[in-house]
Amino acid sequence: MIARLWGVVEESGTESVILRAGSVGYRVLLSPHSLAVLSVSAGPVSLRTFLLWSEHQESPLLVGFLDAEEEELFHELRRVGGLGATKAIRMISLAPREIWQSIAAGDVTRLRKLKGVGETTARKLVSELRDRLPAHVSQSSSGSAPFPEPSPATDAAPKAPGIVDSVMEILTRQFGHSPGEAEKMIRRALSRNSAVRSVEELFDEVYRHGVD
Numbered sequence: 001m002i003a004r005l006w007g008v009v010e011e012s013g014t015e016s017v018i019l020r021a022g023s024v025g026y027r028v029l030l031s032p033h034s035l036a037v038l039s040v041s042a043g044p045v046s047l048r049t050f051l052l053w054s055e056h057q058e059s060p061l062l063v064g065f066l067d068a069e070e071e072e073l074f075h076e077l078r079r080v081g082g083l084g085a086t087k088a089i090r091m092i093s094l095a096p097r098e099i100w101q102s103i104a105a106g107d108v109t110r111l112r113k114l115k116g117v118g119e120t121t122a123r124k125l126v127s128e129l130r131d132r133l134p135a136h137v138s139q140s141s142s143g144s145a146p147f148p149e150p151s152p153a154t155d156a157a158p159k160a161p162g163i164v165d166s167v168m169e170i171l172t173r174q175f176g177h178s179p180g181e182a183e184k185m186i187r188r189a190l191s192r193n194s195a196v197r198s199v200e201e202l203f204d205e206v207y208r209h210g211v212d
Contacts, residue, residue, distance in 0.1 A: 166199045
């Protein structure tokens with residue numbers, strides 16, 4: 001079983017990357033969320049992996065995750081009736097914590113924004129996973145968000161909390177900043193430019209000025 005890979009992304013596709021680890025290139029299926037994070041990171045990366053191979057597949061499928069939180073969410077999603085491994089990984093188009101918070105809140109509207117999720121599947125996610133929330137979500141889902149939403153008057157507002165979560169992951173896991181330092185950098189970036197609409201834009205704004 002291939003459980004972890006360390007290497008450099010040589011090629012990126014719409015759903016996967018080829019990761020060079022030593023002299024071997026591994027094709028790794030990633031979630032839309034992970035692909036967005038890796039698209040703005042540079043240098044060596046570390047991926048948790050899970051090898052899928054069944055009688056219904058022509059070849060093995062190596063699925064990759066940025067961290068344990070994403071891998072845990074993947075395994076919970078694929079156990080939901082009517083889903084499965086490939087559908088589950090494609091659904092993770094927001095940060096895992098945001099998906100769990102939406103499930104905890106019964107927010108069907110936000111869950112329908114996940115790739116391939118309609119009304120029926122969104123309600124099924126809530127009904128089947130609400131009693132299996134991770135401890136960090138159970139403790140924080142009723143509290144306030146770490147980054148306040150912008151005022152309704154600002155149309156070009158910062159956008160989904162998933163953007164902030166993704167940049168936090170890049171700064172702390174890929175670039176070695178402490179969580180406090182990363183939060184400070186993001187707050188300053190948003191105070192300078194509240195119109196960012198993507199992970200790439202927020203990351204560029206953060207590193208345009210850095211941190212004191």
